[in-house]
Amino acid sequence: MDCLEGMRLIASGSIDLVITDPPFAIDFKAKRSNYNRTSSRVLNGYNEIPKQHYYTFSYQWMKQVMRLLKPSGSMYVFSGWTNLKDVLNALDDVGFVTVNHIIWKYQFGVYTRRRYVTSHYHCLYVCKDDSKRRFYPFGRFDAKDRDANGRSLHYRDKEDVWTINREYWNGDAKTPTKLPYEIIAKMLMYSSLPGDLVLDPFMGSGQVAIVCKMLKRHFLGFEIAKDYCEFALRRLKTGSYRIKHGQPALP
Numbered sequence: 685m686d687c688l689e690g691m692r693l694i695a696s697g698s699i700d701l702v703i704t705d706p707p708f709a710i711d712f713k714a715k716r717s718n719y720n721r722t723s724s725r726v727l728n729g730y731n732e733i734p735k736q737h738y739y740t741f742s743y744q745w746m747k748q749v750m751r752l753l754k755p756s757g758s759m760y761v762f763s764g765w766t767n768l769k770d771v772l773n774a775l776d777d778v779g780f781v782t783v784n785h786i787i788w789k790y791q792f793g794v795y796t797r798r799r800y801v802t803s804h805y806h807c808l809y810v811c812k813d814d815s816k817r818r819f820y821p822f823g824r825f826d827a828k829d830r831d832a833n834g835r836s837l838h839y840r841d842k843e844d845v846w847t848i849n850r851e852y853w854n855g856d857a858k859t860p861t862k863l864p865y866e867i868i869a870k871m872l873m874y875s876s877l878p879g880d881l882v883l884d885p886f887m888g889s890g891q892v893a894i895v896c897k898m899l900k901r902h903f904l905g906f907e908i909a910k911d912y913c914e915f916a917l918r919r920l921k922t923g924s925y926r927i928k929h930g931q932p933a934l935p
């Protein structure tokens with residue numbers, strides 16, 4: 685269902701963490717053959733927001749998130765650069781405290797002739813009350829963990845530029861935008877514990893919920909496009925969720 689309606693049904697102060705990648709409000713061609721995908725296999729129904737409504741839409745869903753988060757809660761919001769100012773203004777106007785502005789650098793592969801290739805996303809890490817915010821600095825690496833060159837893995841992992849490759853789909857059906865397992869797992873490990881309740885108001889393929897299930901977090905979410913919602917439910921029901929040699933087996 686529409687998350688603006690759905691979130692009203694959830695009790696105030698019940699959510700530990702929000703990880704979400706809202707619609708972009710760009711002239712996004714969900715069926716275009718990019719990300720190495722075959723467009724005929726991309727599901728129909730992706731719901732986009734007109735650009736002129738983007739600030740109001742962002743403000744409305746963020747206001748609901750603010751109500752739902754526990755005082756210790758936090759949120760990660762993805763945004764492309766084109767509508768970043770609406771996202772930043774809405775976050776400020778709703779009253780979120782910005783903790784970090786993370787850059788996600790990914791590989792792409794679109795050829796551009798007259799401009800640079802966009803190969804990053806912005807991710808705003810924000811919270812309700814910074815003095816109560818939970819963060820687990822050793823959620824992924826110990827202080828003594830080193831790479832082959834003796835550099836601190838703990839420090840490197842906590843820098844605010846994250847280089848993480850996109851994943852390509854193996855199965856038949858697919859959605860046009862899917863966050864990689866690795867980026868969601870990283871956020872969950874630094875900002876939540878097993879048993880916490882995580883919300884994604886814009887589920888798409890259900891990737892946040894799937895990684896929550898793999899890492900033993902509870903999850904709630906909304907998706908307005910029926911085909912995407914059913915696809916996410918199928919993935920959640922049939923997935924095997926094994927992590928083999930550090931590589932997740934994603935449904």
Ligand SMILES: C[S@@+](CC[C@H](N)C(=O)[O-])C[C@H]1O[C@@H](n2cnc3c(N)ncnc32)[C@H](O)[C@@H]1O
Binds near residue numbers: 859
């Ligand atoms: C960028 S995608 C999310 C991708 C997702 N993070 C993943 O990894 O697959 C945004 C999704 O929000 C959905 N959406 C747009 N408006 C919505 C609304 N008001 N309520 C719920 N879902 C909505 C779109 O249909 C789309 O699937």
